[in-house]
Amino acid sequence: MIFISLFVLFKIIKITMPKTKIDPWDFHDIEDYRNLFSEFGIGSFEKFRSKLSMNRYIRRGIIFGHRDFDRIMDAIENKKPFVMMTGLMPSGRFHFGHKMVADQIVFYQKMGADIFVCSADIEAYCVRGISLEIAREIAINEYLVNYVALGLNLNKTNFWFQSNYVVPYYRFRDMLSKRVTLNELKGIYGDISPGKIISVLTQSADILHPQLEEFGGPKPTIVPVGADQDPHIRLTRDLAIRFQSEFRLMQPSATYHKFMRGLQGGKMSSSDPKSYIALSDKPKGAIKKIMNAKTGGRATVDEQRDMGGVPERCTVYDLLFYHLIDNDKELMNIYEECKSGELICGECKAKCVDIMIKFLDKHQKRMEKAKTLVNEYLSKNGYN
């Protein structure tokens, strides 16, 4: 009897427990992105794909989900004002994983969005133990310089440090604390600390403050994120509703993109240099990382000729797919030649190296010019 009820209880727990755990501070690969649709109410991005197919991440399904993107689509199509907001985590070198968000910022700027970008230095300080000086250095020399080199127009961007901004933002962040309970935060984040609470409320203020009267009032806001940031998005959308009578805020929209795997097959992480290629890596270092990268190839050349490779499991293919080959036909050729065994990993890596070296060379020249622009921008805006 006891066994049976335990069994039933276990079943119930299993059914009611979400299969996918999302924790923004301890994020592991989400194995099945489709779970996010049913478990968390993220919508499929499919219906916008053809309209925005000029964007590689959208065209290739890398951006796979959304909340309330319809109002952003409407703003783009009808040239209405809208905001794109994101925060950078100043915790390491700027690599190809970060490039995904940077490219999206540039994309929305071209689509007419008013761009709001902050350096999440308070979060870096409170949750990751990074000093404000180092965070500042990283935000400027790694992130801003790369953003500009990738095409961001800084002079049309609202950039700020979470630790150094304007009064209405801080007032609003503090007011947000009124309509959230400790139990609620525990429910969303599990293990919560004062530093995390401050970081979470600051992030909600980041996303919502462009809609305050001081910043021009309510408007659609798009926040492109990796699925790890969804807890923040859900809380921020709830807060927008709870402050309806005081601020008439629109719920922010979000898109969700897949993560690139690290070059060794695990997580791509700033704290593990073997897992990523930085956009400021020297060619020699980049070549070595590609040569050592985990592929979807077979144990021997003969086997590969016989059975073909598995590009879906290949981190070299990831680089080509996410970043290095924009032409769909060219990419498709590699995919098919890999599958059929016509292409072997040695050749394929050599090709990847070739494109990578050209990209880095061009990009690093742009970074040199960008450094001057970033410095001009910072002194013009009283940051140094």
Ligand code: TRP
């Ligand atoms: N928490 C984000 C991260 O870990 C950084 C961040 C701060 C952010 N404010 C934001 C992201 C606003 C999106 C929108 O990377």
Ligand code: SF4
């Ligand atoms: Fe990856 Fe290329 Fe090897 Fe295929 S041939 S598994 S795409 S490296």
